[in-house]
Amino acid sequence: MYIVTAKEMYDIDQFSMDRVEMDGSMLMENAGREIAQRVSSMINFEQALCILVGSGNNGGDGFVIARTLLNMGYKVTVLQVVEDKKIVGHAAYHKRLYLKCDGILKQLNEINDVQEELNKEDVIVDAMIGIGVKGDLREPLYSLVNQINRLDNLVLSVDIPSGLPTDEGVADFTAVQADHTFVIGAIKQTAFIQHTAPSYGKWECSSIGFPQAAFKQLEMERKVWTKAAFQRTFPERSEYDHKGDHGKGLVIGGSSNMPGALGLTTRAALRSGAGLVTAATTDSVIKRIASFCPEATFVTVPEINGHLKYGNDIDYKGFDAVAIGIGLGREAASRPVIRHAAAAKIPLIIDGDGLTHLKADLEVLDEREEPVILTPHPGEMAMLLDLSVKDVLMRPFHYAKKFATDHGVYVVLKGAFTVITDPNGKQAVNTTGNAGLAKGGSGDVLTGIILAMIMQKQSIFEGLCNACFVHGKSADLLIQESHSQHDLLASDVIEGLSLVYRTF
Ligand SMILES: NC(=O)C1=CN([C@@H]2O[C@H](COP(=O)(O)OP(=O)(O)OC[C@H]3O[C@@H](n4cnc5c(N)ncnc54)[C@H](O)[C@@H]3O)[C@@H](O)[C@H]2O)[C@@H](O)CC1
Ligand SMILES: Nc1ncnc2c1ncn2[C@@H]1O[C@H](COP(=O)(O)OP(=O)(O)O)[C@@H](O)[C@H]1O
Ligand SMILES: [K+]
Numbered sequence: 001m002y003i004v005t006a007k008e009m010y011d012i013d014q015f016s017m018d019r020v021e022m023d024g025s026m027l028m029e030n031a032g033r034e035i036a037q038r039v040s041s042m043i044n045f046e047q048a049l050c051i052l053v054g055s056g057n058n059g060g061d062g063f064v065i066a067r068t069l070l071n072m073g074y075k076v077t078v079l080q081v082v083e084d085k086k087i088v089g090h091a092a093y094h095k096r097l098y099l100k101c102d103g104i105l106k107q108l109n110e111i112n113d114v115q116e117e118l119n120k121e122d123v124i125v126d127a128m129i130g131i132g133v134k135g136d137l138r139e140p141l142y143s144l145v146n147q148i149n150r151l152d153n154l155v156l157s158v159d160i161p162s163g164l165p166t167d168e169g170v171a172d173f174t175a176v177q178a179d180h181t182f183v184i185g186a187i188k189q190t191a192f193i194q195h196t197a198p199s200y201g202k203w204e205c206s207s208i209g210f211p212q213a214a215f216k217q218l219e220m221e222r223k224v225w226t227k228a229a230f231q232r233t234f235p236e237r238s239e240y241d242h243k244g245d246h247g248k249g250l251v252i253g254g255s256s257n258m259p260g261a262l263g264l265t266t267r268a269a270l271r272s273g274a275g276l277v278t279a280a281t282t283d284s285v286i287k288r289i290a291s292f293c294p295e296a297t298f299v300t301v302p303e304i305n306g307h308l309k310y311g312n313d314i315d316y317k318g319f320d321a322v323a324i325g326i327g328l329g330r331e332a333a334s335r336p337v338i339r340h341a342a343a344a345k346i347p348l349i350i351d352g353d354g355l356t357h358l359k360a361d362l363e364v365l366d367e368r369e370e371p372v373i374l375t376p377h378p379g380e381m382a383m384l385l386d387l388s389v390k391d392v393l394m395r396p397f398h399y400a401k402k403f404a405t406d407h408g409v410y411v412v413l414k415g416a417f418t419v420i421t422d423p424n425g426k427q428a429v430n431t432t433g434n435a436g437l438a439k440g441g442s443g444d445v446l447t448g449i450i451l452a453m454i455m456q457k458q459s460i461f462e463g464l465c466n467a468c469f470v471h472g473k474s475a476d477l478l479i480q481e482s483h484s485q486h487d488l489l490a491s492d493v494i495e496g497l498s499l500v501y502r503t504f
Contacts (some may be wrong), residue, residue, distance in 0.1 A: 001207055001224040002186040002215050003429060005165035006131045009186060015214040022209065028057060030208035032064020034096070035182040038204065039065065039125065039156060040072055042180070045081070047122035048075045049461040052148075053091075054128035054141075054162070055082040060091030061158050061184070062127025067098040071343070081128055081144060083110045097328055100229045108140060123154045126176045128162040131188065137163045137174050149177045157181040160188055161199045168193050169395045175199050185210050187224065192417040192429050194393050222397065222427040225465040225481070229428075231504060233462040237273075246275035247455025251317040251448070252341060253326035253352070254281035254289070255334075256306025261327030261352070261444040263289035264298045264490055268448025269323075271497045272470065274455060280308070280314050283376075304333045311337030316344035323451045324352015326444050339364055347371040347454055351447040355380045364408045371460050372409040375447055381413055410464060414443060418468045422461045430465065433472025434479055441490025446471045449497070473500045 004012070009343065017023045044048070049069060053062035063078065070076045078098065080087070084107075087095055111117050118124065126148070128141060129421050137145060145163055148155060148336065155178050163175035166188045176199070176453060183191075183205040190196035213432060223229075237246075249269050254262035262281055270293060271275045277296045279289070282293055282303040290298065302309045307329045314337075324341045328334055330353050338357045341348060342364040348371070355376055358364070366371055375385060378392045385392070385399055392413075400413040404421040411421045417431040449471050453463035474496030478488060481499070 002218075003189055003192065003222045003224060003427075004186040004218075005189055007165070008218050009131055009188070011218065012185065012210055012214040015217055016210050020211050020214070022297055025093050027208055027210075028060045028090050028094060029064055031184045031206075032061045033068050034151075034206040034208055035061065035158060036065045036068035036072070038182055038206070039123075040069065040074070042154075042156075043074070043123055045073060045075075048120065049077070049125060050118065050121040051076065051078045051121045051125040052128050052144075053078055053080050055086035055091075056130065056132045057089075057091055058127050058130030058132065058159055058162075059087065060089075060094050062125065063091065063094035063098045065125060065127065065158065066103055067094070067101050068070055070098070070101060070103055076103065078103060078105045079108060079111075079117075079225060080105060081141065083109075107276075108144070112497045114144065115296055118147065118151055118153070121153055123156065123202070124148060124151065124179065125156050125158065126162050127158040128176075130159040131166045133163060133165065136172075142174055145174055145176050155179050155201075157200070159184045160190070164196060164199050167188055168397055170196075171394060176459070177201070180204075182206065184208055186215070189397060192419075193396065193414060197417070220425050220427070223429070225428040225430050225469055227504075230466055230469045233458055234466055234504070235457040246273055247320040248276045248278070249274045249315065249451045249455060250278050250279045250280060250317060250322040251326065251451065252301075252308070252311070252314065252322065252324040253354070254279070254285035255308070255327055255329040255330040255331070256282070256284055258327030258329065259285040260286040261441065263292040264441050264444040264494065265323060265326045265448035265451070265493075267293040268445040268494045268497070269452045270295050271494050272449040272452035272467070274452035277451075278319070282308060291322060301337075302493070305331065307331040308334045308337050314340065316341075316346060317344055319344075320455045321347040321349070321353060321451055323355070323447050324351040325351045326447055328353040328357070330356050335360065342368055342372075346372055347373065347460065349373045349375065349447060349454075351375045351443065352380075355384060359384055364405070367408060371454075373412065373441065373450065373454070373460070373464065374403075374409055375412045375414065375450065377443060378413045381411075385412045392432060401427065410460060412446075412468065414446070418472075420461065420464045422469060426461065430468035430472060432469050433475050435485070436479055436485035436488035437472070437475050437493070439488070439490060442471075442493065445490045445493050448494075469502045471498060477503065
């Protein structure tokens with residue numbers, strides 16, 4: 001499923017109409033019918049529906065939905081929120097069809113008490129403005145949207161809640177708070193931004209006949225990583241495999257104050273299918289974590305004040321990938337460890353405090369040919385880019401892509417919606433997971449899963465997407481079966497991986 005900006009959606013539309021010669025009113029018919037079918041599965045014939053239509057094509061969709069539901073036998077009223085003369089083109093055509101099917105139409109400016117009028121309805125269908133919104137809502141829509149948001153009725157938005165921006169980067173707006181949004185053709189960027197996503201309520205996306213070629217012509221691919229994508233790309237094991245076939249991974253990190261982090265990463269890598277995992281850390285950390293991951297082997301690294309020192313004696317030979325930085329601490333003496341790891345000719349994952357050390361030494365990325373994967377949370381991404389966390393949360397797609405393409409690295413920007421970006425700017429969003437993961441240690445577990453995944457027979461990008469998918473899915477299944485968001489621990493997420501593998 002594609003994730004689009006408004007411009008990309010209009011390009012898809014234009015391509016379908018100009019190059020493939022699809023008729024605009026046919027696409028509108030497809031959209032409206034598809035949505036009407038879905039609405040009818042949510043309501044009963046006793047309920048009264050009011051469809052609010054605006055001036056653009058979003059309003060046109062509203063007229064098709066109204067006609068289709070009316071013809072199915074539902075109690076439908078259209079409330080037109082703009083003057084007649086503003087309804088033009090395909091929307092005007094569909095308005096005519098609705099009226100010729102004996103549809104009831106009321107005008108907003110002829111109603112005395114809008115609140116009372118809307119209170120009579122059970123269901124509000126919001127087809128006022130779609131992706132064509134420009135700036136803040138003007139009157140009378142501004143007041144109307146505020147009134148709608150005070151109602152208890154079921155509110156269903158068409159394509160996007162009216163007033164909500166399509167693209168990331170807008171801080172302030174007034175928009176319909178939908179219970180459910182029926183997205184048309186491709187899901188919009190703001191469905192994955194922390195402060196705009198809630199406006200959509202639950203959402204589902206329907207295809208209305210746009211050809212594949214219309215999506216393929218987009219400059220860059222941006223998709224939701226779905227269950228189907230996971231099932232299509234996740235490598236199967238052969239019965240003749242041996243441990244060497246699934247990769248030998250190295251994890252480097254740990255310090256006297258944070259010994260557990262490295263234990264979580266090591267155990268998560270083993271649980272996610274790595275053939276062999278070695279943890280390189282200080283003697284005291286090894287003593288503290290060894291019993292938590294008995295299948296691992298260990299390499300002792302010299303220490304200074306409880307932190308790793310230099311790291312020039314770690315031997316990378318024989319390993320297929322390395323993850324560094326987990327629980328490492330920010331002691332300057334540990335910084336060379338990153339530089340040495342960057343010189344190893346195997347894929348490199350840099351996490352946690354490793355990212356802080358990297359920031360002081362970014363040129364090490366320029367010299368590398370093998371893949372580099374960075375796994376920042378928004379705070380670490382902001383630190384790497386000299387921005388505020390708010391900036392990053394406002395435009396995660398843009399900033400993750402900027403860093404990934406500027407430095408030729410993979411970026412896994414973690415959060416409620418994790419954005420995975422490859423060095424060319426291709427992006428995917430993972431939607432599994434829940435707030436039970438917003439706890440210390442969850443990221444360490446993800447790093448271990450990533451290490452295991454990138455050593456299996458799949459591309460790095462697919463490996464990263466699948467790692468985020470199973471990490472979140474483990475938390476989701478645990479919440480369903482035996483835990484709550486309150487008590488879920490990072491170590492539970494490791495044990496939950498068995499549930500994910502067995503379910504899929
Ligand atoms: N082939 C097509 O053109 C298709 C278009 N589709 C629908 O068309 C929508 C996009 O249609 P349009 O480009 O016509 O735009 P919209 O219908 O989203 O909105 C444009 C209208 O909203 C008004 N408006 C914009 N900003 C405003 C503000 N701040 N305050 C008050 N009024 C404002 C404008 O005056 C304009 O008339 C999509 O979201 C989707 O619902 C679908 O029907 C699928 C096919
Ligand atoms: N509300 C949430 N919904 C889904 N996933 C979440 C949520 N909050 C955090 N996560 C996930 O939990 C992990 C937290 O990682 P990170 O911030 O590095 O934590 P830590 O510092 O504990 O390692 C990330 O994979 C992130 O995507
Ligand atoms: K809308």
